[in-house]
Amino acid sequence: MPASLRSPWAWLPPAVALALVAGILATDTNRALFLWLNHGGQAVGDPVWFHLTMLGDGAVALALVLPWIRRAPHLFWAALLAGVVAGLWTQVTKEFIDVPRPLSVLASDAFHHAGPAYRRVSFPSGHAATVFALAGIWAMGAQGRRLWRGLLLVLASLVGLSRIMVGVHWPLDILWGMLGGWLGAWAGLALQARWRGPWPTAGPAGRVAGAVLMAVAASLVVSRHIGIPAVLPAQRLLGVVCLAWGTWEMGCLSRAPPARAVRLRWWLGRIGLVRLVQRVQRRRGDG
Numbered sequence: 001m002p003a004s005l006r007s008p009w010a011w012l013p014p015a016v017a018l019a020l021v022a023g024i025l026a027t028d029t030n031r032a033l034f035l036w037l038n039h040g041g042q043a044v045g046d047p048v049w050f051h052l053t054m055l056g057d058g059a060v061a062l063a064l065v066l067p068w069i070r071r072a073p074h075l076f077w078a079a080l081l082a083g084v085v086a087g088l089w090t091q092v093t094k095e096f097i098d099v100p101r102p103l104s105v106l107a108s109d110a111f112h113h114a115g116p117a118y119r120r121v122s123f124p125s126g127h128a129a130t131v132f133a134l135a136g137i138w139a140m141g142a143q144g145r146r147l148w149r150g151l152l153l154v155l156a157s158l159v160g161l162s163r164i165m166v167g168v169h170w171p172l173d174i175l176w177g178m179l180g181g182w183l184g185a186w187a188g189l190a191l192q193a194r195w196r197g198p199w200p201t202a203g204p205a206g207r208v209a210g211a212v213l214m215a216v217a218a219s220l221v222v223s224r225h226i227g228i229p230a231v232l233p234a235q236r237l238l239g240v241v242c243l244a245w246g247t248w249e250m251g252c253l254s255r256a257p258p259a260r261a262v263r264l265r266w267w268l269g270r271i272g273l274v275r276l277v278q279r280v281q282r283r284r285g286d287g
Contacts (some may be wrong), residue, residue: 009139013153014130014182017175024172033171034102034164036061038111041165046114047230052161053115054231055155056127059085063135063217066246069255070212073201074192076086080209082181082188089180090126098267099123102167113167116227125169128160128177129184136185156181202253210250217242 024030041049054060063085068076101109104119135156139149160178163169200206220239224232 007140009149009185011191013139014179015135017178017182021175021179024175028169030172031105031136035106035111035173037161037164038167041161042112044165049162049165050115050228051234052159053127053166054226054228054235056125056131056159057226058083058126058130058165059132059216059220059223059225059234060078060238062213063220063242064134066210066213066217066242067249069201069206069213069246070249073206074270075141076201076209078185078188078192079134080188081191082133082184083130083183085187086129087126088125090124090129090177090185091177093124093180093223094121097123099170099173102170112165115166115168116239118168122169123173123176124251125160125163125173125177125182127163128156128169128174129181130265131156132158132178132181133188134181136182137188140185141189160253177240206253207250210246210253214243214246214250217246 024033065076065079065083066138068079097122099122100120101118101122103117135152138152142149156178160174164171201210217239221236221243223235226235235279
């Protein structure tokens with residue numbers, strides 16, 4: 001179940017994003033902020049930003065979901081639902097709002113650009129939406145581990161910033177993508193929690209989803225779709241690790257109890273033996 005709306009884990013990230021959006025629009029500093037961040041970020045170096053931006057790729061994100069399939073099935077399904085919502089948020093917005101990228105607006109020597117030369121449909125950032133959808137799933141769906149949840153939010157923010165550092169997105173693109181990703185995470189967790197029983201991944205649906213994600217992980221080993229040669233070794237290593245881990249988890253799932261047995265145990269546990277006996281007694285009139 002998603003965190004309560006009173007919890008800072010639920011409302012603080014989108015509130016910060018909305019406040020920044022309002023501030024940038026009110027002061028008309030989208031371009032100035034882009035240039036300031038873009039120039040300042042070069043002290044870190046392109047290799048760091050390249051590898052951070054890789055983590056916001058959709059295929060990479062799906063591969064990273066695969067290891068959750070057995071250990072955290074509720075987060076696994078919530079993450080897939082979050083991906084659908086965040087993807088719709090991004091693609092529908094891009095369909096109606098075609099904001100030119102920095103490369104189409106600024107002189108090439110006015111800012112630092114690295115990687116693919118994108119020129120159109122800048123708003124919003126799909127990478128930011130993707131990484132904040134995954135970060136939101138763990139921040140709102142996991143219990144405890146505040147340090148890890150905080151570190152995930154920092155990592156997601158750095159992935160979003162990497163899109164500015166490589167010169168392909170404006171700050172407003174990142175913030176709007178962040179909002180879409182967080183909305184996707186909340187929606188995914190809410191939809192998963194709507195059905196209060198377990199969402200087993202040992203059944204046919206789980207196996208199909210796992211097989212699709214294994215194919216995605218395998219594609220990372222050979223694909224060059226990210227368009228940044230410097231990240232190919234890390235991309236391939238991540239694909240191999242997720243594929244091997246996913247194969248192990250799927251193998252463990254095949255030895256798990258059937259999904260019907262899982263649901264039956266859950267319902268019996270939910271009803272409880274005492275409540276079951278009480279109902280029988282009431283029907284017999286001897287309770």
